[in-house]
Amino acid sequence: MLLAGVSIFTAYSILDAFADSRFESEISRLSTLLELKPAMAVADVGAGKGQATVIMARTVGPHGHVFSSEIDTKRLDDIRQAVRKVQLQNVTVVTAGERDTGLPEDCCQAIFLRGVYHHITQPADINKSLFRALRPGGLLALIDFPPTWWLRPWKPSGVPENRGGHGIPQNILIGEVTSAGFELVKSIDRWSGRSYCALFRKKAN
Numbered sequence: 001m002l003l004a005g006v007s008i009f010t011a012y013s014i015l016d017a018f019a020d021s022r023f024e025s026e027i028s029r030l031s032t033l034l035e036l037k038p039a040m041a042v043a044d045v046g047a048g049k050g051q052a053t054v055i056m057a058r059t060v061g062p063h064g065h066v067f068s069s070e071i072d073t074k075r076l077d078d079i080r081q082a083v084r085k086v087q088l089q090n091v092t093v094v095t096a097g098e099r100d101t102g103l104p105e106d107c108c109q110a111i112f113l114r115g116v117y118h119h120i121t122q123p124a125d126i127n128k129s130l131f132r133a134l135r136p137g138g139l140l141a142l143i144d145f146p147p148t149w150w151l152r153p154w155k156p157s158g159v160p161e162n163r164g165g166h167g168i169p170q171n172i173l174i175g176e177v178t179s180a181g182f183e184l185v186k187s188i189d190r191w192s193g194r195s196y197c198a199l200f201r202k203k204a205n
Contacts, residue, residue, distance in 0.1 A: 026192050027055045033199060034110040034139050036060060043067040043094075043108045043133060045101050046116030050079035057088045067108060067133075069094040069101050099125035103133035110134075112141040115195070118168040121158035127180035137204040140182060144168055145195045170196050 030052075036042060038061040044053045046069070053068040060066065068079050068091055076093060083091045094102040099122045103111075111134055120126050134140060147155075147165030155166045162172055174184055182200035191197035 022192075023051065024055060027052050030112060030114075030141060030143070030197075031056065031059050033197070034112060034141055036110060039063040040110065041065045041067070041108045043069060043101070043103055043111040045069045045096070045103070045111060045113045045130070046071075046119070047079055048075055050075075050082035052112075052114060053079060053091060054082055054086055054088065057083075057091050060090070062090055064090060066091045067094050067103055068092070069096045069103055071096040071098070098122050099129070101126060101129040101133060103129065105132045106135050107133050108135065109138045110140075111138070112143070114143045115145070117142050117144045117173060118147075118159065118163060118166070119156045121156075121160075123160065123176050124180070127177055127182075131180050131182065131202060134202045136202055138202050139185070140177070140200040140202070141197060142173060142177065142200070143191055143195050143197045144170075144173060145193075146170060148194075170198065174198055 034042065036056070036059050040060050041064060042056050042060060044056060044066060047053050048070065050068055053066055057066045070076050070079060076095060079093050083093070096102045111130055117123070130140060145167045146169050147163060147167035155163070170187060170189075174187065177198070177200055178184055182202060185199040185201050187199070188197040
């Protein structure tokens with residue numbers, strides 16, 4: 001079957017390649033925002049299938065390190081498989097919980113959560129865990145999106161009521177994270193699509 005002279009298989013391949021290119025471009029932009037350099041340590045919290053983990057591991061190089069934190073056991077297996085597939089030696093896969101990222105204390109110079117924060121059911125505890133894991137002067141980037149009426153039926157279970165649906169208002173996210181001791185560096189209202197990005201720093205001692 002052809003669509004405007006192009007097979008459906010080819011069309012899907014083109015769309016997948018475009019999506020991959022956009023994703024890699026966003027992670028590259030995130031790396032710049034977090035000021036990542038070779039030999040640095042970074043954590044990918046809520047890492048999903050590990051796509052961003054793999055890109056970050058290549059960014060910081062063999063002398064750097066990536067902690068890939070995830071709560072879902074199936075996704076943990078996906079991350080391990082993704083890491084093995086490209087033979088990376090600088091990734092530690094970490095099992096997270098509802099109240100703890102699982103990250104070691106002072107392990108990272110940068111941490112990021114991409115589309116994850118609005119799923120967190122115990123934000124105060126998770127923010128404390130993020131604060132402990134980040135080294136003084138380190139950066140934390142949170143990418144998320146505000147709730148909309150059409151996503152309301154899919155609101156994650158167990159999250160605080162002030163989310164207003166599926167997503168989280170930017171001002172609420174910033175308020176919760178700064179309450180944990182982080183200082184806001186800047187916020188980017190239009191990061192990608194409907195998403196925003198809030199960048200925080202843990203003050204140097």
